[in-house]
Amino acid sequence: MTSTPSAQQANTVVDMWVDPRCPWAWITSRWLLEVEKVRPIETRFHIMSLSVLNQGREVPEKYRQGMIDGWGPVRVCIAAEERYGTDVLRPLYNAMGALIHLKQAGLKRDMMVAALAEAGLPEDLVEVADSTDHDEALRASHHAGMDPVGTEVGTPVIHVPGPDGELIAFFGPVITPAPRGEAAGRLWDGVLALAGTDGFFELKRSRTRDAIFD
Numbered sequence: 001m002t003s004t005p006s007a008q009q010a011n012t013v014v015d016m017w018v019d020p021r022c023p024w025a026w027i028t029s030r031w032l033l034e035v036e037k038v039r040p041i042e043t044r045f046h047i048m049s050l051s052v053l054n055q056g057r058e059v060p061e062k063y064r065q066g067m068i069d070g071w072g073p074v075r076v077c078i079a080a081e082e083r084y085g086t087d088v089l090r091p092l093y094n095a096m097g098a099l100i101h102l103k104q105a106g107l108k109r110d111m112m113v114a115a116l117a118e119a120g121l122p123e124d125l126v127e128v129a130d131s132t133d134h135d136e137a138l139r140a141s142h143h144a145g146m147d148p149v150g151t152e153v154g155t156p157v158i159h160v161p162g163p164d165g166e167l168i169a170f171f172g173p174v175i176t177p178a179p180r181g182e183a184a185g186r187l188w189d190g191v192l193a194l195a196g197t198d199g200f201f202e203l204k205r206s207r208t209r210d211a212i213f214d
Helices: 023-038 061-069 071-084 086-102 109-118 123-130 135-146 181-195
Strands: 012-018 041-047 157-161 167-171
Touching: 012 023, 012 135, 023 041, 023 086, 023 181, 041 071, 041 086, 041 135, 061 071, 071 086, 071 109, 071 123, 071 135, 086 109, 109 123, 135 157, 167 181
Parallel strands: 012 041
Antiparallel strands: 012 157, 157 167
16 A cells, blocks of 8 residues: 555655755655655755865866866855745755756856746845855755765765654665656665664665666
8 A cells, every 4th residue: 555645644854965966866856756745754955065075086077177167056055045944945956956957057157047036036146156155054064964974975865863763864875767656655665774774884786877867
């Protein structure tokens, strides 16, 4: 029998840290939105930054420009959150992700302006893209998500309350394409079972396909 959210059952808040430019985080976020339809969860988005994560590291040449351009979108997201609250990140991230990953709109000003308009936010927020004024808040958000997971991970990162109220923080799941319907729910059940097992740290295999956004 399919489990469905109930008005009488409080939703579990699932906190997810994303960088809008990460395709794997985008797919995982689409999966969580599917899980919301079949399990009593509510996804709350937060911002991490691949540019912060990889600052000072040697990265392949093909990724270097992305590290530079990637500052703008996360700064705009943090500025929007500071002005309007965390709830605003859901529509803004959805808008940015759709433009970046589905429409190949890039990471520049035009994409950010379009995403702000789609999310019903003022265009002036784009002016922070080239400013360091919000970087302290950006780094604080980044570390709030990443530090509980540990080193050598990227995005997506997810935090959920464990069965005894303790925080369970984990990297992933990295999937493609995003499962739908009850298949999404079954994956959620399995991820929670693994993440909540004392002493469990890693389950991994090499990726054999590129990101699929359908």
